[in-house]
Amino acid sequence: MINILYNIIIFCITISSLIIIHEYGHFFIARFFNTYVECFSLGFGKKIFQYRDRYGTNYIIRLLPFGGYVKMPESIKNNNIKYIKKFKLLFFYQLNFLKQIFIILAGPFANIIFATFIYFIIFLIGSPIKKNIISEINYISVGNIINLESDIEIKKINDIKVNNWNKLNLELIKNIRQKNKINIEFCKINSSILKKKTLNFDKNFLNFLNERNLITILGILPQELKIYPIISYIIPGSPAEQANLKIGDKILKIENVKFTDWYNFQKIIYNNPNKIIHLNIKRKKNNINLNILSSIKKNNIGFLGFLPKVDKNKNKLSFQYKITFIQTLIKSLNQTIKMVKLIFNSFILLFYDKNNISKLNGPIFIGHIASILFRNNITYYFMFLAMISINLSIINLFPLPILDGGQLLFLIFEKIINKKISNKIKQLIYIFSIITLMIIMGIAFINDFHQF
Secondary structure, three states: OHHHHHHHHHHHHHHHHHHHHHHHHHHHHHHHOOEOOOEEEEEEEEEEEEEEOOOOOEEEEEEEEEEEEEEOOOOOOOOOHHHHHHHOOEOHHHOOHHHHHHHHHHHHHHHHHHHHHHHHHHHHHOEEEEOOEEEEEOOOOHHHHOOOOOOEEEEEEOOEEOOOHHHHHHHHHHHHHHOOEEEEEEEEOOOOOOEEEEEEOOHHHHHHHHOOOHHHHOOEEEOOEEEEEEEEEEOOOOHHHHOOOOOOOEEEEEOOEEOOOHHHHHHHHHOOOOOEEEEEEEEOOEEEEEEEEOEEEHHHEEEOOEEEEEEEOOOOOEEEEOOOHHHHHHHHHHHHHHHHHHHHHHHHHHHHOHHHHHHOOOHHHHHHHHHHHHHHOHHHHHHHHHHHHHHHHHHOOOOOOOOHHHHHHHHHHHHHHOOOOOHHHHHHHHHHHHHHHHHHHHHHHHHHHHHO
C-alpha cells in the first residue's frame, strides 16, 4: 500500500511539473505579446488553490493533476474590463496570425526546451557511466566460446570506441544487423595492452535482436552486477524443485568443493548430465547436504533448474564523463533531436503496425518507472523526465482540437477560408477528438494493467 502511494506521489510530481512547463510556455508568450490571460489552470476537478495577479489572471490548482489549460477569452466580462483597460491588454483574436501561431506552439516548444535543459545540466555535471568491465562470464555462452574473461574492460567494437554499457549494447546490435562477425577489443583492468577477439555468428542469432540487452545474451555480466550463491528462483518441475531446494538457500559447496564463482559452478553442472550432484547448502542456521539427480538439456548438458541472486556490486567501478560547456550544449541539443526523431518514429510505427498498439503505455507505467528511477538513481529519473517531456510535446501536436495541434489546424483553416468556423461544428469535432483520446488512453491503461 505504501509503495502504491509512493508511486502515485512521484507520478503526480512528474506529470504536474511537465504540465506546468507546457502551459507556462503558452502563458509566457501570451504575456510577451500583451495578451489577456483570464485563467492559468493545473489539473481538473475541485479547486484546492487559487490566486489572482495584478493583470487579472486567475491561477488555479485542482484536485487531479492530469492536464491543464491557459484560457484567453474572446469577449469582455464585467470582472476583466478594469485589467484590460489598465494594461491595454489584447484579446487572442486581435493578434496577427504569426503571433497566434507562436502562442499555440509555445507549449510544445517549452517541453522541448525543458528536456534540452535537463540534458544540458546532466552532461555539464557529468553523468555516471559504468565502465565496460566484465565481472563474470556464463559457462557455454558466446562470451565463453571466444574466450572472454572476467576483470577485462571492453574498449572497442569493430574499431568504434565504446565508453559505457549502453553504447556497447547499441554497437553490438548495429553491427550484428550489418555484418556476420564482430571484432571485440579489450584489455585487462589497469592495462593498456589491447587484445582482439572475433565473434562469428549465423543467421539464427538475429532472432535475439528483439531482446533489449544483447550483452546478457552473449553471457557477459557487467561488473556493476554480482552473482551471489543464493537461490532466487526455482523452475517448476525441475530437479531443484524435486530435491526440495528453497528460495533463499545459500550454496556453500558443490561436489565437496567450496563455491568460488558462478562460472565454475555452471561448469560442474553442465558437464554432469543425468548424474547425482552433491550440494551443501545453508538454510537459515542449518547446513544441509542434498543429492540432486541432474536432467539433460539440449546439447547434452546437465541441468538443475534454479537461478542465483543477481544484485548490484558494492565495489562496482564507475566514472563521471565530463565535457566542456560548448560540447555540453551541442551534446544536449543532439540528444534532444535524437529523442524527438526516436519518439516521432515510434508514433508512426504505432499507426502502421497494429501489433505495436500493445506497446502503448499509460500513466501506471510512467508512475511505476518514475518511482523506481527516483528511488534508485536521480540522474536516470531526470533523463526519463526529459523523455516524457518530449513525448508530451509531440502528443500535443497531434491534430486533435483539444490538443495544440488541433488548435493550430483550426487557426490555419480559418485563415485559408477567411472566416471563423461555427461553434456547432467546433463542438462536434471536440466531442470526436475527446472520444478518440479516451480510446487511446483506454488502450494505454489496459496495457499497463497487463504489465503490472
